[in-house]
Amino acid sequence: MRGMRNHPGWRAFVVHRISGVALALFLPAHFLAMGLALEGEARLEEFLRWSEQPLVIAGEWVLVMLLAVHLAGGLRLLALELLPWRNWQKTLAALAAGFAMASGLLFLLAR
Amino acid sequence: MNARRETMLWVAQRVTAVVLAFCVLVHLATIIYAVRGGLTAAEILGRTRGSLAWAAFYVIFVLAVAVHGAIGLRAVAAEWLGFRGEAAEFVMTVVAFVLAVMGLRAVVAVFG
Numbered sequence: 001m002r003g004m005r006n007h008p009g010w011r012a013f014v015v016h017r018i019s020g021v022a023l024a025l026f027l028p029a030h031f032l033a034m035g036l037a038l039e040g041e042a043r044l045e046e047f048l049r050w051s052e053q054p055l056v057i058a059g060e061w062v063l064v065m066l067l068a069v070h071l072a073g074g075l076r077l078l079a080l081e082l083l084p085w086r087n088w089q090k091t092l093a094a095l096a097a098g099f100a101m102a103s104g105l106l107f108l109l110a111r
Numbered sequence: 112m113n114a115r116r117e118t119m120l121w122v123a124q125r126v127t128a129v130v131l132a133f134c135v136l137v138h139l140a141t142i143i144y145a146v147r148g149g150l151t152a153a154e155i156l157g158r159t160r161g162s163l164a165w166a167a168f169y170v171i172f173v174l175a176v177a178v179h180g181a182i183g184l185r186a187v188a189a190e191w192l193g194f195r196g197e198a199a200e201f202v203m204t205v206v207a208f209v210l211a212v213m214g215l216r217a218v219v220a221v222f223g
Contacts, residue, residue, distance in 0.1 A: 021187055024180040027210060034217035037156060045152035052149070064142065071135045074128050081125070103139055110147045 012093040016073035019066040026063060061107055068103035072096030116200075120182050127179040134172040159221045166222040173214030181207035 005011075037044045050056070076092040145155065159165050185203040188194040194202075 017187060017191075020180075020183045024184055024206075024210075027176065027180065028213055031210075031213040031217040035213070035220045037152070037220035038216075038223075041152045041156055044155070048150050048152055064139070067135060068139060071132060071139070075132055078125065078128060078132075103143075106143050107146065110143045 008090045008093040012073055012076060012096065015069060016077065019070040019073070022066050023063075023070060026066075057111060060111070061104060064107040065100050065104040069096065069100035072099040120185075123178055124182045127175040127182075130171065130175040131179055134168070134175065137168070138172070156221060160223075162222065166218060169218045169222070170215065173218060174211060177207045177210035177214060180210055 033047055034044075036047050051060070073093075073096045076096050079092060145158075181203045184206060185199060188199055188202075
């Protein structure tokens with residue numbers, strides 16, 4: 001079991017699960033924040049100014065990484081399940097991690 | 112376990128995954144583009160208000176994520192918490208419904 005848990009496929013599975021749960025828990029807060037526009041542009045602007053705190057930006061960065069890693073991990077799973085070749089699982093997992101890192105870096109550079 | 116329901120949920124999870132792969136790529140690119148120079152409400156609403164294309168995109172995004180998120184949470188609850196059966200099916204349906212309603216409300220807020 002311990003050997004299996006060191007396998008890149010197992011790690012990719014756990015990362016996909018945890019990122020998925022975290023994103024699902026975050027979504028209601030995201031929807032409520034966007035919903036502030038119902039109370040007018042000024043109310044949304046007030047929230048956006050509040051969101052400029054370093055801790056909130058760090059949280060945004062974590063969310064961008066989670067979204068990118070869940071997307072890339074999901075594409076990896078779809079490829080494994082729906083395409084015939086299965087001998088480059090590790091490459092797919094590495095590509096998924098690389099895509100997440102690149103997205104996170106781009107976000108930080110832009111923000 | 113209802114085999115037909117499991118198959119339908121498996122297919123729904125994969126179909127929404129394909130839809131979401133496209134939506135998330137567009138969303139990530141939009142985030143990285145939008146945060147350059149700081150986010151403002153005027154900039155966000157200027158892009159979204161009255162744009163039928165963006166509204167349609169986000170309606171599809173929200174509905175796909177509501178289905179995908181609920182089915183995903185159902186699998187995690189069953190495998191990691193042992194929570195399954197009719198109660199789990201009910202909770203999954205409620206989660207999907209609440210995510211869809213909250214998401215569509217947000218779409219109306221920024222596009223209306």
